[in-house]
Structures are given as structure tokens and as C-alpha cells.
Amino acid sequence: MPIHEESLIRPENLRKHDELNIDDVDVSGHWSTFIESRAVSDYNEQLEQEVAAFPGGAFIHRCWQCGACTNSCTVNAINPDFNPRYWIYLVRLGMEQELLRDKDIIWQCVSCHKCTHVCPRDVEPEGVMKALSHWLEAKGHTPKSQSQHFDEEFYQQVLETGKIEEGRIVRNFFNRTGQPLQQPWLIRMVKNMIRGLPILLLTRMGLATLFRPKTKDWSKSKASIEELIEMKESARKQILEGNKSS
Amino acid sequence: MSDSTHLRDDLDTVAYYPGCALEGSGHAYNRSTKRLARKLGLKLVEIDNWNCCGAMEVKNIDPDIQNYLSVRNMSIAKHKMGLDVVMAPCNGCYHNLKKAEHDVTHREDTRETLKKMAEKTGQPEYKSGDVETIHALDWIKHAIGEKNITGKVKKSLAGLKIANYYGCMYTRPRHIFPEKDQGEGSESTSKPHFMDDLLRAAGAEIVDFPLKTACCGGAHTLSDCDTSTQLVLNILQAAEACGADVIATECPTCHSGLEMHQVRAQETLNIKTQPVMLYFTQLLGLAFGISPRQLGIHENISQSMGLLRQKGLV
Numbered sequence: 001m002p003i004h005e006e007s008l009i010r011p012e013n014l015r016k017h018d019e020l021n022i023d024d025v026d027v028s029g030h031w032s033t034f035i036e037s038r039a040v041s042d043y044n045e046q047l048e049q050e051v052a053a054f055p056g057g058a059f060i061h062r063c064w065q066c067g068a069c070t071n072s073c074t075v076n077a078i079n080p081d082f083n084p085r086y087w088i089y090l091v092r093l094g095m096e097q098e099l100l101r102d103k104d105i106i107w108q109c110v111s112c113h114k115c116t117h118v119c120p121r122d123v124e125p126e127g128v129m130k131a132l133s134h135w136l137e138a139k140g141h142t143p144k145s146q147s148q149h150f151d152e153e154f155y156q157q158v159l160e161t162g163k164i165e166e167g168r169i170v171r172n173f174f175n176r177t178g179q180p181l182q183q184p185w186l187i188r189m190v191k192n193m194i195r196g197l198p199i200l201l202l203t204r205m206g207l208a209t210l211f212r213p214k215t216k217d218w219s220k221s222k223a224s225i226e227e228l229i230e231m232k233e234s235a236r237k238q239i240l241e242g243n244k245s246s
Numbered sequence: 247m248s249d250s251t252h253l254r255d256d257l258d259t260v261a262y263y264p265g266c267a268l269e270g271s272g273h274a275y276n277r278s279t280k281r282l283a284r285k286l287g288l289k290l291v292e293i294d295n296w297n298c299c300g301a302m303e304v305k306n307i308d309p310d311i312q313n314y315l316s317v318r319n320m321s322i323a324k325h326k327m328g329l330d331v332v333m334a335p336c337n338g339c340y341h342n343l344k345k346a347e348h349d350v351t352h353r354e355d356t357r358e359t360l361k362k363m364a365e366k367t368g369q370p371e372y373k374s375g376d377v378e379t380i381h382a383l384d385w386i387k388h389a390i391g392e393k394n395i396t397g398k399v400k401k402s403l404a405g406l407k408i409a410n411y412y413g414c415m416y417t418r419p420r421h422i423f424p425e426k427d428q429g430e431g432s433e434s435t436s437k438p439h440f441m442d443d444l445l446r447a448a449g450a451e452i453v454d455f456p457l458k459t460a461c462c463g464g465a466h467t468l469s470d471c472d473t474s475t476q477l478v479l480n481i482l483q484a485a486e487a488c489g490a491d492v493i494a495t496e497c498p499t500c501h502s503g504l505e506m507h508q509v510r511a512q513e514t515l516n517i518k519t520q521p522v523m524l525y526f527t528q529l530l531g532l533a534f535g536i537s538p539r540q541l542g543i544h545e546n547i548s549q550s551m552g553l554l555r556q557k558g559l560v
Contacts, residue, residue, distance in 0.1 A: 112461035146469035154303035
């Protein structure tokens, strides 16, 4: 079959011939472009189970592919390759290699919850996006995303003291990700901010960087949170390793 | 579900959950909220020894840890302080408390996990319906109401064109807000209007703003700056096109996101936008005759004093 809508087919799946003769019929020129025939065989049958084991992914099995998530998606409006419906589809089919084509943008979900708001099956697609990016990192397909660094820094502070201090988060996040704090727009913003602040408040904020805000008697909560995380992580590890050995 | 959709009547004294942002970048929101409460004769009792709600981050480590953080606060309000309404001015805190309430009500596994954690930490178990979480908008709307606001106005906001920006977490996803979309008098998740109602009652001209619930990219405000700048620019430019002088906000993350990326758009893309950002509590406070300093207007990054002077509000 000749291809009229070439732009819909990936270039590596197209086969073109300058001159072609089939059954004594000359089909050179416009009629000589074909789709490479292929069969997918490299399925990861456990893919859905693996993704579901990460925080936010538990309800991926509910999806019936209506596409409301992608249709409502904030990031899709900026980048049409950002396609939650399609990724959920690939995960459920076990098409890991196909999914990996988009591995570098999945973490960019901004958690606006428009998808979860409109999803008629309560899949929580926003959670699935987070689960997917964690899965990509856990399997070594991508390095830790900027977002993951931020989440970890935030979680660490909550775990340690029960509260966060924004200045510390910003500094530690920039440190973790190797970005300079001295960015022109940040400097300008801080200048704008400091200009208006009363001395008393400035002093208080300065002190907060030295004496971190804390929730009192937090140690039991901390222990309890750590215990739960450990339990869930080991369950997740079992699923990932079990699948590797099988 | 009828009782969970009911807003409790007595809002004169509520448990106040400021959250981490209001002690940091959102201090002006904290200050103006408290000042407004004093002016209106409403009592805010800060939740004793509260902890962070986990914002947009901890749920990505584990959703039940996030729920634990929320119910610990709600449980203190109920069992230690004897208060059954928790008011949270920050969309993130408000959202997370609502989400925890939803999960405790509807998910057996969450209930079990939280019960065990409560036992281990020696806290009373949080039960569905123990407290009702409301936003600062619900609080002013139901405790005071538009009619009373109009009666208390000393300096009308007339002449100020305002676009109201509600962000994501105040209305989405709909199923964690059972009291919304209940017809007459209730808040709408598709076209929220509580802030419009309150500021209009104070005399402001509310412009028709289509991006009320668009996303500012707050969750990735530092980790994906370019995306956030673009999303914020959409909001700023739409507000400008609608003729707004001011974007009124009701969330510290949205507010500082808009302020930061307005500066960043100008620095990195050389795109300048006019609207200034003010918390709705600051705007109401101005209308009630509270001084800008007491409302923390100088503390905003976005410089609005010039505009307010020009409009005769200070």
C-alpha cells in the first residue's frame, strides 16, 4: 500500500525505494513507499503490576482509555508529546520499549489535578504520572528528576522536624541539583522581596534559617513514618526483583 | 453524605491551620488573615503544635504518609482543642486535609494504616467527620457574608479591576469537596465564585477571567522553571487582556509563583506584564480601612502601592 500520510509514521518504520518493480508492474516514484512490517514481541507482562507498586499508581488498572486526562492536561497544552492516556495504555499492554521513548518528559506533570478531576474511572492519572516517573528511576531508565530531588528534600525536612523552612528547601535543592543560587532572576526577586520587609520580620526569617521550625515531640511520628516507608519499599522491591528473576 | 456536605454553623471560633508557607513566603497572607479576623470579631485559635501537611511533595513519597500528616493536625483540633472546624488559608493545606478526610471516609486500607500509626504515636484515632476543614474563603463567606461586608466597607474598592485566581487545589479533584457543586449558595468547582462574591461586595469591579482555575505550575516552580514561567505568563497575560489591574489570590504558593515568575519572565524572556498580585484578605482589609502596613502589603514582592495610591485606596 502506498502511504499518503507519511507524517503519521515514524521515519524508521518507512521503507522507500527509488525504483521498484512488483510482479512486473513498475511502482517507482510516489507509489514506492511502504510501512515496514513488524511484530512486537518484547512485552514486559509485569509492567502494570510494577508501576502500580509505586505511590500514586494503584488504580491504573481501572483505565478504559477515554482520553479525558490527556484532553484536560495542562502540560499537554504546552507539549503535545505529553500524553497520559497513551502512557497508561502502553503500561497496561506491557510495551516498555515504546514507553521509554517519552521517558525524559513524564516527570514534568505539574500535579494540577485536572485529569483526576475529570477521570470517570477514578484512575488518578496524576498519581500514575508520579508512579511512572519513580518507576523509570527505580529501573535505571532515567536519572533522578529535578522534581524527585525536590520531593526528597521536602520529605526529608518533614521527616526530621515535622515542618519545613522554605529557604532551606531552596538552598538544599539547588545544592542537590548542582544549580547556582546566584541566578539573575532570583537575585532580582530576593531584592524586590527584601525591600519591603519590616526589620522585625527579616530578623525572624534570618533566625529561622539558624533555628529550624520544629513540631514538638515529633520522634514517635518520625519513627512511625519511617517504619511505614520501609515496609512499602520492601514490598516494592519484592515485586521488582521477583519480576526480574521470573 | 448529607452531613459531610454541611458547613457547620458556628464559625465565630475556628481552629487555625496556617501551615509552613504562611510562616515563610506567605507571611503577608498570614498577617492579613489574622488582622481581618480581629477586625471582624472572629476568633482564630492556632492548632497546637501543628505539623506540615506534606504539600505537593510528600504524597509522591507515599500518599498515606501525607494522610497521616493531615489527620494528626485534625486530631489535635478535635481532641486536644475541642474544635470541630479547621480553617486553612493555604490551598495546599486545605486540599490535603480534605483529601485525608475523603480517604479516611472511603478507603479501608488508609483507615487501617492510620489507625496503626495513631496507636504507635499515642494519638487519638481520627474518625471521619471529626472536624470539617474549610478554606479562608468559606470562612469569610459563611461567617460574615456579602451583605455584612458591604455594610462594613469604609473605602470602597470601586475602580479597582480584579481578576480572581483560585488555582488548582481549591477545586480539584471534585470528589474530595463533597460540599461544592451543591447548587445555590455552594461553591462551584468549574467556575468558583466565592472570592468574586466577597470582593464585589467590597465594591471591586470583577473582570470576567477565564483562567480562574488554570495551573501556575506551583508544584514545579523551581524544578521546572521554564514550564512554570510559561504557565504563569498565560495567567498574567490573560488577566491583562481582560483589563485587570489586580490578580486577587487565595493561596501562598500560587501568589508567590505568580510573583516569582512575573519577575523571571521579565528577566529571562523580556516580557513585562502589568497586573499586581494581592491576597484577597489584603483587599478586603483595605476596604475595611485597615492600613497597608498592617496587611503586609509592603511584604509582597509584587509592588502594588503605586496602583493603590492612584486608586485612592491608601
